[in-house]
Amino acid sequence: MTADGLRSYELKLLAKQAVTVAGALQKPVELAGLLARAESVRPSVIVEIGSDVGGTLYAWRAAFATAHVAGISLPFGSYSTLAPLNAHGATVIEADSHDPETRSRLVSWLAGKPIDVLFIDGDHSYEGVSLDFEMYAPLVRIGGLVCFHDIVLHFLHAVTLSPFVSTVGVHRLWRELPGRKHELVGEPSWWGGIGIVEVSAEVIEETRAPKLRVGQGMLHEAGDIYQQNVRELFGMVDAMRRYGLNADLARRFGDDATAMQSDKLRQEARYVISRMTRRLTVEDLAAMPEALRSAIEEAREVVK
Numbered sequence: 001m002t003a004d005g006l007r008s009y010e011l012k013l014l015a016k017q018a019v020t021v022a023g024a025l026q027k028p029v030e031l032a033g034l035l036a037r038a039e040s041v042r043p044s045v046i047v048e049i050g051s052d053v054g055g056t057l058y059a060w061r062a063a064f065a066t067a068h069v070a071g072i073s074l075p076f077g078s079y080s081t082l083a084p085l086n087a088h089g090a091t092v093i094e095a096d097s098h099d100p101e102t103r104s105r106l107v108s109w110l111a112g113k114p115i116d117v118l119f120i121d122g123d124h125s126y127e128g129v130s131l132d133f134e135m136y137a138p139l140v141r142i143g144g145l146v147c148f149h150d151i152v153l154h155f156l157h158a159v160t161l162s163p164f165v166s167t168v169g170v171h172r173l174w175r176e177l178p179g180r181k182h183e184l185v186g187e188p189s190w191w192g193g194i195g196i197v198e199v200s201a202e203v204i205e206e207t208r209a210p211k212l213r214v215g216q217g218m219l220h221e222a223g224d225i226y227q228q229n230v231r232e233l234f235g236m237v238d239a240m241r242r243y244g245l246n247a248d249l250a251r252r253f254g255d256d257a258t259a260m261q262s263d264k265l266r267q268e269a270r271y272v273i274s275r276m277t278r279r280l281t282v283e284d285l286a287a288m289p290e291a292l293r294s295a296i297e298e299a300r301e302v303v304k
């Protein structure tokens with residue numbers, strides 16, 4: 001095997017470990033692709049927004065042993081699994097990325113160095129991810145990379161008509177961005193997807209676009225994480241029911257239509273539900289409406 005082949009194998013293995021052992025909320029194939037692309041810019045400074053239990057911090061640290069790695073992550077913020085963080089030796093600023101004070105703390109940590117790779121995986125709402133992009137992309141050097149997780153159109157958006165659908169809006173910002181963009185989308189394609197944009201003057205100009213500032217106020221109205229999770233669950237359970245009952249809705253997904261009707265997708269959805277709810281106690285479940293409780297219990301039973 002060539003040195004390149006060996007390295008590629010190593011990155012695939014690391015990505016798999018990051019997901020299966022360190023708890024990264026990623027698809028191994030997409031994460032391996034991200035690590036390979038990151039390697040092409042020889043990163044010495046890597047920053048991620050949104051670390052959850054530290055699975056992607058593990059990947060950065062293991063793949064780039066000599067790089068400085070920092071995470072900015074709200075403990076138990078939105079889109080979190082509510083499990084404790086393991087920083088795997090990285091520096092973690094446990095604060096809201098949208099707070100200007102957090103950015104100042106990162107700038108102090110950088111001590112004048114530019115970021116080579118920025119991975120944005122924190123607040124997934126359109127407003128939230130746009131603000132992360134605006135605030136932190138200008139700290140990345142020209143030729144460096146800004147990477148986004150969850151760039152695909154999440155299927156809850158497409159299937160449910162309810163206002164409680166998933167608030168993931170990364171795909172909207174991703175579509176708007178100019179520049180040299182590259183997408184990594186593994187199966188199943190109804191969630192995840194990593195978008196990588198190479199930083200150029202044109203991309204930095206976009207961070208100044210006033211349109212992205214619209215809706216910032218909404219960020220602070222998101223409310224309590226528990227409610228948010230429950231709302232997402234409602235959306236998900238609702239979606240499962242709808243697509244199970246109505247094939248027309250499933251067909252709206254075009255390429256995903258076949259997958260939407262398959263047992264495999266149902267299995268994936270149950271897995272997501274059981275994972276999202278794994279920290280809920282018996283008392284939490286007892287306080288929920290019957291329909292939601294039974295959907296969670298059923299998902300957990302099937303995934304066991």
Ligand SMILES: C[S@@+](CC[C@H](N)C(=O)[O-])C[C@H]1O[C@@H](n2cnc3c(N)ncnc32)[C@H](O)[C@@H]1O
Pocket residue numbers: 023024025026049050051052053054055056072073074075076077078079080081095096097098121122123124128
């Ligand atoms: C989807 S998880 C990150 C997953 C992680 N990158 C991985 O792949 O394993 C999102 C994380 O972002 C955090 N988060 C959400 N909103 C945030 C914000 N405004 N500032 C900082 N962290 C935030 C959540 O608490 C959670 O830890």
